[in-house]
Amino acid sequence: MGEPSMSEEKKITLSVIKADIGSLAGHHIAHPDTLAAASEVLAEAKKKGVIIDFYVTHVGDDIQLIMTHRKGVDSPEIHGLAWEAFKKAADVAKELGLYAAGQDLLSEAFSGNVRGLGPGVAEMEFVERPSEPVIIFMADKTEPGAFNLPLYRIFADPFNTAGLVIDPRMHSGFTFEIYDVMEGKAVKLNAPEELYDILALIGTPSRYVIKRVFRREDNLIAAVVSTERLNLIAGKYVGKDDPVMIVRAQHGLPAVGEVLEPFSFPHLVAGWMRGSHHGPLMPVPQRYAKCTRFDGPPRVIALGFQIKNGRLVGPADLFDDPAFDETRRLAQQIADYMRRHGPFMPHRLGPEEMEYTTLPQVLEKLKNRFYKAEEYKVKIRHSEMLTGEVHD
Numbered sequence: 001m002g003e004p005s006m007s008e009e010k011k012i013t014l015s016v017i018k019a020d021i022g023s024l025a026g027h028h029i030a031h032p033d034t035l036a037a038a039s040e041v042l043a044e045a046k047k048k049g050v051i052i053d054f055y056v057t058h059v060g061d062d063i064q065l066i067m068t069h070r071k072g073v074d075s076p077e078i079h080g081l082a083w084e085a086f087k088k089a090a091d092v093a094k095e096l097g098l099y100a101a102g103q104d105l106l107s108e109a110f111s112g113n114v115r116g117l118g119p120g121v122a123e124m125e126f127v128e129r130p131s132e133p134v135i136i137f138m139a140d141k142t143e144p145g146a147f148n149l150p151l152y153r154i155f156a157d158p159f160n161t162a163g164l165v166i167d168p169r170m171h172s173g174f175t176f177e178i179y180d181v182m183e184g185k186a187v188k189l190n191a192p193e194e195l196y197d198i199l200a201l202i203g204t205p206s207r208y209v210i211k212r213v214f215r216r217e218d219n220l221i222a223a224v225v226s227t228e229r230l231n232l233i234a235g236k237y238v239g240k241d242d243p244v245m246i247v248r249a250q251h252g253l254p255a256v257g258e259v260l261e262p263f264s265f266p267h268l269v270a271g272w273m274r275g276s277h278h279g280p281l282m283p284v285p286q287r288y289a290k291c292t293r294f295d296g297p298p299r300v301i302a303l304g305f306q307i308k309n310g311r312l313v314g315p316a317d318l319f320d321d322p323a324f325d326e327t328r329r330l331a332q333q334i335a336d337y338m339r340r341h342g343p344f345m346p347h348r349l350g351p352e353e354m355e356y357t358t359l360p361q362v363l364e365k366l367k368n369r370f371y372k373a374e375e376y377k378v379k380i381r382h383s384e385m386l387t388g389e390v391h392d
């Protein structure tokens with residue numbers, strides 16, 4: 001009694017916490033000195049035994065802290081550590097005059113959890129398997145819903161994941177936990193029975209975001225995404241919410257190749273320039289994890305690790321492969337095609353999404369310039385439909 005059970009003892013937490021604390025050449029790339037400042041904080045914590053292991057990296061202007069520990073998800077100690085690392089990195093960013101220094105640290109004070117303070121968080125606690133391959137996806141210039149399509153294909157589409165048909169441990173399917181990020185609600189739906197319901201929601205990636213995926217057979221956690229939407233948290237435009245995702249692979253879960261496969265299609269995601277445009281999600285190796293053309297196009301990297309007793313072995317830079325060259329080429333063509341629309345939809349996001357940018361400030365100025373169009377009568381005005389109030 002009182003002793004932790006064998007499985008409790010072996011439980012490990014993998015935390016990926018990210019923030020944009022300022023970058024070099026506009027919103028382009030994290031400066032190496034900021035990465036070093038964050039690494040120093042984590043190295044000290046590792047020495048003290050607060051965390052078991054860590055890896056600090058970046059995609060574009062976002063810094064990612066990848067940490068293993070035994071303190072569970074939402075640990076104030078781990079979140080506090082991440083906050084301290086970002087603060088130290090932001091201090092360096094300010095010193096160097098980097099662009100938008102401190103951008104994602106919305107509050108001056110840390111209050112026990114980084115959720116709601118700006119950084120994005122993907123964490124999972126699990127019992128380490130004898131061999132534990134995980135893939136950490138990190139994207140820049142896009143939003144958490146960008147992972148909806150790939151996650152659906154990985155865990156619900158047998159045309160992507162052969163294991164759903166062939167491997168008996170996957171045959172009963174997966175549960176998708178989906179957040180309504182606009183209303184702060186969540187729902188769990190099961191694949192394959194509820195595929196159409198799942199799609200009815202996640203086809204609106206700006207609002208319904210897959211948070212976690214579980215294997216139904218034993219409720220084993222298979223994937224988790226950072227779902228923080230900065231604009232909704234801050235109540236004003238503060239950039240897009242460049243997301244991270246952890247996916248466990250192999251041995252009764254989708255194989256690494258099945259997890260990577262959906263990214264061979266550079267699907268359109270929201271983000272890119274000013275967080276206001278649709279563009280193709282381009283899978284790139286770490287060395288190309290920086291956004292240039294029109295502040296993009298949106299990019300994603302995939303780092304593969306093995307976790308052994310909490311130790312992060314790796315990474316393998318998984319998109320550093322000519323097998324994704326054609327995807328990148330197609331993404332360039334899509335980028336050209338979309339760019340030719342200039343400020344027109346569907347390149348520019350629709351009005352609901354633009355509400356969270358700086359466009360409303362521009363529209364506000366035009367408000368008083370409108371007059372009644374005498375020859376154009378509407379039965380019910382849009383504003384009346386929204387408010388239910390009829391006016392003249």
Ligand code: F6R
Binds near residue numbers: 026027141239273275
């Ligand atoms: C998108 C992004 C950039 C900026 C753009 C304008 O997530 O970070 O595309 O929105 O460079 O930046 P500001 O307004 O800082 O000049």
Ligand code: MG
Binds near residue numbers: 026
């Ligand atoms: Mg930035």
Ligand code: MG
Binds near residue numbers: 020061062140141242
């Ligand atoms: Mg970014």
